[in-house]
Each structure stands twice: as C-alpha cells, then as structure tokens.
C-alpha cells in the first residue's frame with residue numbers, strides 16, 4: 001500500500017493545488033490589520049496570555065490549536081456549500097432560479113459569519129481572560 005492509502009478520508013485538505021493559504025495570500029494585510037494579538041491565545045474560549053515560541057504562534061497550547069482547527073472546520077464546512085453555490089451562480093440573472101440561489105447562498109454566508117462572530121464573542125466573554 002502507498003502512503004496515500006493511509007490518509008484519513010475525512011481530514012481537511014492542508015494543501016490545495018491552486019490557491020495558497022490565506023495567511024500567506026494576505027500576509028501584508030494581516031500584518032497591517034492583525035486578527036490576533038501576539039502573545040494572546042486566539043482560541044476565544046481561552047484568550048490567555050502566553051509567550052510565543054515562534055512569531056506565527058497564535059495559540060497558547062496544542063489543545064487550543066486543536067480547538068481552533070475544530071472551530072474553523074466546523075464553520076468552514078457550514079459555509080463551503082453556500083460559498084460554492086454563490087460563486088457558481090454569481091453572474092446568473094437575478095430573475096432566474098440560479099440567480100435566486102446565488103442570493104440565498106450569499107445571505108446564508110452572511111448569517112453564518114455573524115453567528116460565528118457571536119459565538120466567538122460569547123466564548124471570549126465566558127473565558128474571562130479577555131482579548
């Protein structure tokens with residue numbers, strides 16, 4: 001058997017062939033307007049201060065990194081289908097079923113993004129460390 005045969009079937013793809021990861025793609029913009037505070041855990045349920053071992057470290061521990069991966073996986077999977085539906089039908093006329101699907105998908109993504117922010121805000125509030 002090859003190594004590929006042992007790859008977990010339900011794992012999130014780490015390397016897409018055509019698009020680089022967002023941290024690389026948006027590095028200058030993220031540096032100018034960071035989403036996290038260096039030395040403050042990016043896991044909203046933690047948010048505690050820590051000393052980064054690497055400049056790119058955003059989580060205080062492996063368990064917080066895993067929680068962050070699970071958070072991104074959960075919300076990413078929720079938004080993947082509407083993102084695809086939106087993009088596939090983006091230029092369809094508004095008075096068609098495909099145009100309506102694009103609008104519904106866009107609204108769903110917006111609502112999911114807002115729900116994600118509310119979930120993170122609630123987790124930060126409950127964590128008590130603040131960020």
Ligand SMILES: [Zn+2]
Nearest residue numbers: 041046060064
């Ligand atoms: Zn943490």
